[in-house]
Amino acid sequence: MKKDLRIIKTEESLRKALLTLLKTKTLETISISELCRLAQINRGTFYLHYRDVHDVFRHYFEVIVEDFRKAYEKPYLNTNFNINNMTPDMIDIFNHVKKYKAFYQIIFDGKSPMTYYYLVFDTIRKFMEESLSIDNNAVYLDVDFDYLISYHANAIIGIIIEWHKQNYTTPIEILNEQLIKLITNTRSYR
Amino acid sequence: MKKDLRIIKTEESLRKALLTLLKTKTLETISISELCRLAQINRGTFYLHYRDVHDVFRHYFEVIVEDFRKAYEKPYLNTNFNINNMTPDMIDIFNHVKKYKAFYQIIFDGKSPMTYYYLVFDTIRKFMEESLSIDNNAVYLDVDFDYLISYHANAIIGIIIEWHKQNYTTPIEILNEQLIKLITNTRSYR
DNA sequence: GAAGATAATGAACACCTGTACAATAAAAGT
DNA sequence: ACTTTTATTGTACAGGTGTTCATTATCTTC
Structure with missing residues (x-):
């Protein structure tokens, strides 16, 4: 069974955004909100995939x-x-x-x-x-x-x-x- | 030089409250607000002594x-x-x-x-x-x-x-x- | 015990967190 | 293409976070 394309897109956006943010700040200072803003993912959607x-x-x-x-x-x-x-x-x-x-x-x-x-x-x-x-x-x-x-x-x-x-x-x-x-x-x- | 009595009292209240809370819940689930409520310490005061x-x-x-x-x-x-x-x-x-x-x-x-x-x-x-x-x-x-x-x-x-x-x-x-x-x-x- | 120093408080602020739910959008299966 | 299924969105809410600042309370020192 294949994974829904939307899921792949969402997760990749978030992961990519994290790498971008890590270039300028530490992991502890990155908030979920900031990550979602950059990834252009609704914050509620974040919790469907990750905990933190x-x-x-x-x-x-x-x-x-x-x-x-x-x-x-x-x-x-x-x-x-x-x-x-x-x-x-x-x-x-x-x-x-x-x-x-x-x-x-x-x-x-x-x-x-x-x-x-x-x-x-x-x-x-x-x-x-x-x-x-x-x-x-x-x-x-x-x-x-x-x-x-x-x-x-x-x-x-x-x-x-x-x-x-x-x-x-x-x-x-x-x-x-x-x-x-x-x-x-x-x-x-x- | 001695430590101000108020400081000792505040820190001890917080530490004691932490031990109490640890009996019923895990460290990660204890919030600063909850700790301060139990210790009867103003939340702003908390930050004068501890970071988290x-x-x-x-x-x-x-x-x-x-x-x-x-x-x-x-x-x-x-x-x-x-x-x-x-x-x-x-x-x-x-x-x-x-x-x-x-x-x-x-x-x-x-x-x-x-x-x-x-x-x-x-x-x-x-x-x-x-x-x-x-x-x-x-x-x-x-x-x-x-x-x-x-x-x-x-x-x-x-x-x-x-x-x-x-x-x-x-x-x-x-x-x-x-x-x-x-x-x-x-x-x-x- | 009074004066000066220092700590605690309350209130306010902008922001973050975790969750819920109806509405919408976009996939998958046929 | 059409229907069904599933993911995403927007909005809202109750709480937490970290900080600031004027006010009040409490200690220390002399």
Whole structure:
């Protein structure tokens, strides 16, 4: 079954208007009324499609996350993967974040809701889950699989948070280096 | 210099009113107007002290985080700490989270702003930073210290997120066990 | 306890929010 | 092309937001 043309038109107008407004102001300062005025959509119609402005933004971010998922699906799965033989190019996540930096700056902003964070988290987590499941030989020392994955997935986001706080100044190659060292254990003594 | 009594009275009324409202409804559904009505504070006065309802909530959470910080400051520092000789009771963070479960459920809610998350993150991160700095002998394999700490700090929150998603069903003892295994490396083969 | 400083109040303003409903417009199905 | 179905519109309403300003109340300080 096809979607009504009017719906497509309405939603696209709103999404396009949001991008336009984001060029000059922050997501939090954009009101539904303003968005509808620019998109030339009746405000009542807005509520037939979205709950709030974040809801419109979410669409873009879901496309972005999907782009990431597809781009790194294959190389990831082809590796006999386990948590200790990972190479940086398998999870070229930093390239992805840099590519959509403008969006990730919004997502990691203190005022943004946690939903976006969870979307990133769930995506990375799922990647790890699928990859680690392939590596049947590994036994993870009685660590519950759910906790293991959540631990490592969020650790990676920890690097992205640090990168964000440093305003994305660290080069991607360095980040990949560091990540690989952190994953394949971290400590040595002099 | 002392704080004006009127200010103390106003802020306390608002904070108390928030706690009352939180018993019956969620943080997002509480309006400034409603809060002021219950606290018997003029709405204009509200804006002299807080920016929004979250701002009032933040006060409570800062107290909670401070409680955590103080409770685990000493045992942590007394240990010749490094990332591999940690014991669960050093970071008894899960006990803390359980104690203030009602608050952490709000903080990890998808609608809550990232600010609270960052407050948790910064606190755990600072703990790690202070502790790891003591362990002068360790060299962390050319891993940038900032990234190292952010990585491990956020990993721990990864466990809390998983715990939250499982509705805090996993017992604390198990969580401590798993955490220690995850920190002191994770993998073995059959 | 009086004088000066500062905070709280009430009223008003323009704007935003979420919802409802009848009227209209524009698709889809035949 | 015509009918049916469905989406959009305009209007209205009760409430919330954030700000301003003169007035009043309450604290602090001496």
